Amino acid sequence: MIKKSFILGIAALSFVTFSTQTFAAGGEHTVEKGESLWDIGKEKSVSVIQLKEANNLKSNEIQPGQTIKIPENNVTTEDRELLAQLVHAEAKGEPYAGKVAVATVVLNRVDSTEFPDTIKSVIYQVSNGHYAFSPVQNGQINQAPSQEARDAVQEALAFRGQGKGSLFFYNPVTSTSDWITSRDTLLTIGKHRFAK
Structure with a gap:
């Protein structure tokens, strides 16, 4: 619901439209079966738009095993x-x-x-x-x-x-x-x- x-x-x-360290300070993520850019964005506190730009993706389609760059995040x-x-x-x-x-x-x-x-x-x-x-x-x-x-x-x-x-x-x-x-x-x- x-x-x-x-x-x-x-x-x-x-x-x-609890520390002060930056969360998701960049790095990489290997896509797991059933995972979407949306799931990764929520987990890493980055927008889907940022994920697409950092990985030069034209669509939201990703594949299991694919390595996704996680952009640095200032939140x-x-x-x-x-x-x-x-x-x-x-x-x-x-x-x-x-x-x-x-x-x-x-x-x-x-x-x-x-x-x-x-x-x-x-x-x-x-x-x-x-x-x-x-x-x-x-x-x-x-x-x-x-x-x-x-x-x-x-x-x-x-x-x-x-x-x-x-x-x-x-x-x-x-x-x-x-x-x-x-x-x-x-x-x-x-x-x-x-x-x-």
């Missing part, structure tokens, strides 16, 4: 855990696809020239005296994340760079900002709208 919900969420997202274990904490706080009670989408918004911001260029600086960004994410202000960011939130982060990292790149999300029932509700909505998952 979770996998089906996630696949539906990823299809919809295609319309949108630390600490970054992944912080992002999972945000996902847990922001998307508690939301469907799994919504959790992936929240993590994707943060990664889209990191990749955008309009926002800071690290996960930590995006999450803790303050503009005009307002925090970018309410769990940072109210302290909920400090709660331990669920395993589902951690899994959602891994999915978002593998999905990174695909879709139209939503940069915002909000709950239209609780939002008090006219500015955010004026943004172009690309997708709705659960109680959140994702916008550009």
